Amino acid sequence: MKDGSFNPFNMAQQQFDAIAEKLGLDQATRDLLRFPNRELHFNIPVRMDDGSYKVFRGFRCQHNDARGPCKGGIRFHPQETIDTVRALSMWMTWKTAVVDIPLGGGKGGVICDPHNLSMREQEAICRGWVRQIYRLVGPVQDVPAPDVMTTGQHMIWMLDEYEKLTGMKSPGFITGKPLGMGGSLGRTEATGYGAMYTVREALKELGIDIKKTSASFQGFGNVSQYALELYTKWGGKAIAVSSWDNTDKKSYTFRKLDGIDFSKLIEITNRFGEIDKVKAKALGFEILDGSAWIEQEVDILVPAALENQVNAETAPKIKDTVKLICEGANGPTTPEADEIIKSKNILLIPDFLANAGGVTCSYFEQVQCNMNYFWTKEEVLEKLDQKMTEAYHAVSAMARNKKVYMRDAAYMISISRVAEACKMRGWV
Ligand code: NAD
DSSP: BBBBBOOOHHHHHHHHHHHHHHHHHHHHHHHHHOOOSSSEEEEEEETTSSSSEEEEEEEEEEEEEESEEEEEEEETTTTHHHHHHHHHHHHHHHHHHHHOOOOOOEEEEEOGGGGSSSSSHHHHHHHHHHHGGGGOBTTTTTEEEEEOOOOHHHHHHHHHHHHHHHHHHGGGGGGOOOOOOOTTTTTHHHHHHHHHHHHHHHHHHHHGGGGEEEEEEEESSSHHHHHHHHHHTOOEEEEEEEEETTTTTTTEEEETTTTTHHHHHHHTBBBOBBOOHHHHHHOEEEEGGGGGGSOOSSSEEEEOOOSSEEEOTTTOOOOOOOOEEEEEEEEOOOOOHHHHHHTOOOEEEEEHHHHHHHHHHHHHHHHHHHHHHOHHHHHHHHHHHHHHHHHHHHHHHHHHHHHHOOHHHHHHHHHHHHHHHHTTTTTO
């Protein structure tokens, strides 16, 4: 998606250039990693329900597969652009590298709006997408997953088409499948829990007892719900949650200074993560402005809704009590806000580390599918905890040793791992 003049691929390249400079990477490695290794643009002709034909534009970018098959979602969006897909594929390379899973980075998309398409038409787009590139994707080449406006149903149609074309059962071709159809237990919890595993480790390093902390969350969707559930289960006190209200077309912050009871809040939340104002009031919540979540006197802030929320305007409102920010969302903090966070001496767990639990569990789904043997939920979550904990400590140690910001440390680890894999393969 492109918002005005903002070009995510330019931003991804700038971020990369800055770290490449810090790491002193040679020119050939920089040239290799600044662009996707391969990108595919293709037509998907579909016979519509009214009998007419419409041609949709599809993409897949395989940014880098030096560490393993590419991995990344497929988005359906009317404003999808190749530059968004390029940027996201690059960020997937860094995300899989920071948690050290043997995968690379990929992303795909189709310019279309599922709101205006019947399920049959969406199925035709899914099958058409696979028909165009099935020779270049698969369990050992490139593994897609759901993303914006695509679901487990879309994944199953894509899997079915892939298996028909290749004549083999290959459930490891795609992840995000429903349970019982090759999906993994623990995937729903993975991103929120993963974020909290890193928070737990960060608090240990800061010498703070989680039971004595309070936190404020932005968003109450998939990521935030599970993050808040685990945080409160561990004894933390969540005092505020901000969420979108689709009737009023604005967001509100729901505050309860004596602590939020997760099981009660979830009961008054719809499937889009929107909290019922009237019922919240009845439960004793104060209803504040949507931006109030960031101004709370808490120890921990968890932006887990959207990008661009902690910015030059909002970051100065962060209270001095805040010691830790865990970025559950992708890209919630702007570079200007990063400077403010640094000056306030707040420890930041950057997005592509904090929310990597999702892709890590997708990797587990792929592994389970490839061996056709499924783990229990406890087993999945235990492995997830181990991966996230290791990744957190590697980044934290790098930040300490090189005296750099946590976001830079995470990039330095990812980029050097990928650069080294390219070198070992003799690519550059
Ligand atoms: P979701 O759609 O389930 O939930 C989004 C939440 O944000 C909802 O509670 C919604 O009410 C709230 N929200 C929307 N606009 C808001 C606003 N202006 N102010 C306050 N709240 C607002 O989404 P999700 O899956 O929880 O994803 C949240 C973020 O985490 C996104 O940036 C996403 O890219 C990222 N992420 C998600 C996963 C995953 O596995 N779900 C993995 C990695 C990253």
